[in-house]
């Protein structure tokens with residue numbers, strides 16, 4: 300692994316390439332270059348989108364899934380953007396198309412469409428604003444309309460709906476998309492885990508089913524929020540033990556950030572995120588060095604990027 304990491308670092312420098320790594324990457328990809336790894340930035344979708352938009356690198360390799368690499372390309376069309384495996388998809392992004400959004404607008408005229416960042420460029424281009432799990436609540440609350448369309452995550456929508464209705468009285472129209480990782484956190488298994496660790500606090504992602512969230516928080520306290528909310532909550536809490544209901548390798552980030560705390564997790568991994576490896580990241584860099592054709596490059600139509608950039612830039616005003 301050390302040899303691969305050294306070669307990636309050499310080629311990054313030679314080809315002026317920035318590496319962005321999502322928190323759900325395997326631990327060996329999460330490590331920042333300044334700490335001996337390969338990543339220039341480690342973060343959630345929002346932080347990495349901002350990093351992509353500000354980058355002056357000739358090339359960006361996105362160690363994440365395809366909708367994230369598309370977002371980086373849209374926000375920084377002057378850089379070449381690559382994903383080490385084009386098959387790194389997302390069950391949420393695949394659950395909705397641009398035609399579905401057009402149909403929703405016809406069914407609910409006048410209702411603004413808020414799309415979670417886990418959507419492909421064609422879908423984003425049909426929406427009013429994009430959000431991440433970190434800013435969804437603030438964005439939904441900012442609209443003056445009483446009815447909003449939120450796509451595509453039904454569980455996140457249901458979890459948001461309660462907070463939004465309490466805060467603003469607004470109605471949310473939802474789509475039936477699901478994250479194949481977070482939907483696996485079910486009440487029965489969570490209850491067993493909570494019974495085994497009664498002193499632990501809960502760290503639950505917005506994408507966990509609302510029924511699980513409701514029953515879990517009746518028994519124990521903690522945080523329901525984005526990946527970044529979860530990381531910062533642990534830093535503010537006095538608890539020594541936490542139950543993590545999110546992607547398994549977020550546990551690695553938590554363990555390396557808070558070495559004095561204990562994290563209990565069923566360890567459900569996103570199969571799409573795990574398609575990205577040090578080896579396929581290195582392969583992209585080798586092709587860049589040789590000037591060979593690279594099938595892992597994100598190539599989007601300019602008109603599509605211009606249309607998808609509008610709702611993305613609206614989101615960034617909330618960052």
Ligand code: SF4
Nearest residue numbers: 389390478479480569
């Ligand atoms: S964890 Fe869920 S939302 Fe994230 S990329 Fe995987 S399938 Fe998509």
